[in-house]
Amino acid sequence: MHWVDRGPEPEQLAxxxxxxxxxxxxxxxxxxxxxxxxxxxREFSGDLADAFHDLCAYCEELCRGExxxxxxxxxxPELVYSWSNWLFACHDCNHAKLDKWPTAGYVDPxxxxxxxHPERFFTYDTLTGEILPKGDLSPGRYRKARQTIDDLRLNExxxxxxxxxxxxxxxxIIPDDPAEMTAESEELRAHYCSRTIPFSSITRxxxxxxxxxxxxxxxxxxxxx
Ligand SMILES: [Zn+2]
Numbered sequence: 001m002h003w004v005d006r007g008p009e010p011e012q013l014a015x016x017x018x019x020x021x022x023x024x025x026x027x028x029x030x031x032x033x034x035x036x037x038x039x040x041x042r043e044f045s046g047d048l049a050d051a052f053h054d055l056c057a058y059c060e061e062l063c064r065g066e067x068x069x070x071x072x073x074x075x076x077p078e079l080v081y082s083w084s085n086w087l088f089a090c091h092d093c094n095h096a097k098l099d100k101w102p103t104a105g106y107v108d109p110x111x112x113x114x115x116x117h118p119e120r121f122f123t124y125d126t127l128t129g130e131i132l133p134k135g136d137l138s139p140g141r142y143r144k145a146r147q148t149i150d151d152l153r154l155n156e157x158x159x160x161x162x163x164x165x166x167x168x169x170x171x172x173i174i175p176d177d178p179a180e181m182t183a184e185s186e187e188l189r190a191h192y193c194s195r196t197i198p199f200s201s202i203t204r205x206x207x208x209x210x211x212x213x214x215x216x217x218x219x220x221x222x223x224x225x
Contacts, residue, residue, distance in 0.1 A: 001058055001118040001131065001154075004109050004199040006051040016040050017081035024077035041067045041081065045088070052088035055194040057109040058097075058147075058152050060160055062198045063090035069106065072099035079159035084110075096153045104140065106148045121145040124205040129163035130155050166199045167206055176212050189213070 045067050056063050056225045065085045068089035071079050079085035087109060089097075097106075109120070121133050122145060131154050133145035149155060173188050175181060181189070192203050193214060204214035 001060065001107065001109055001122055001148075002118040002195055003111070003119060004052055004057060006048070006083070006110050006193070010044055010047045013044065013081065013083055014119070016043075019194070021078060021081050024073060024080045028074055028077040033169070041069075041086065043084075044086070045208050048086055048088040052168075054087070055196075055198055056090035056093055057087040058089055058093040059154060060199050060201060061162060062161075065090060066094045068094045068097065069112075070106070072101050074099045075101050081185055091155075092156075092158075094153050097151060100145050100151050102144075102151070104144045104147075104153070107145055122201070123150075124163075124202045125210060126167060126202065126206045129160035129167070163199055163202050167202065170203055170206060174207070174212070181212075 016036060020036070020038050020040055023038075027033055027035055045065060048067060048105055049065050052065070054062055054065065056065065057068065065088045068087040069076075069080065070085050070087050073080045076085065107118050112118055121134060121137065121141060122131050131149055133142050133149070137145060153159075166217055168194060174185050174192075189196065189207065189212060193200055193207065197203075207214040
């Protein structure tokens with residue numbers, strides 16, 4: 001998981017937010033009446049896909065993607081049409097999460113504070129493909145990282161398999177030893193470190209383990225936004 005700047009809210013959203021949010025707030029506030037059936041957030045899945053480069057915010061896989069309400073509608077109905085509460089997520093991650101929300105919340109892929117960025121919480125075992133809480137976290141931050149991994153099932157076999165296949169491909173095009181880098185492999189290194197490419201955080205981890213540069217641009221919002 002890596003940090004994503006989702007960029008500015010689409011212009012049309014303010015009107016929809018104003019019109020449709022109150023019914024969700026009323027329903028979950030009073031606990032009575034009929035659950036609203038509007039799903040106007042789906043109209044913005046293309047905007048989110050652009051902002052997230054078609055990569056799931058949680059597992060970094062290239063996907064068709066869905067609008068994930070990071071803070072679930074049932075607990076934060078006032079955020080049902082808030083751009084700042086939406087993530088682009090694959091079907092597996094979105095449905096693993098559903099309306100779960102632990103007391104401390106989950107690690108936020110779009111956190112504003114650098115100290116809250118996913119890179120501060122997670123590392124990878126590049127032999128097994130597992131995403132893991134970093135070893136130097138405080139107990140509270142460790143629990144948050146662990147719960148994010150477990151509730152979103154980020155270490156299920158299908159994720160591990162894809163990460164390992166990916167790393168195998170990376171290992172075939174980038175030499176283990178930084179001294180053996182050519183201009184071409186350097187170009188590939190920079191390309192595969194980019195946050196617009198699937199699995200870039202585990203790629204960066206693999207590179208860093210071997211003493212390669214593993215930097216990437218900070219901003220990931222679409223340039224067209
Ligand atoms: Zn996912």
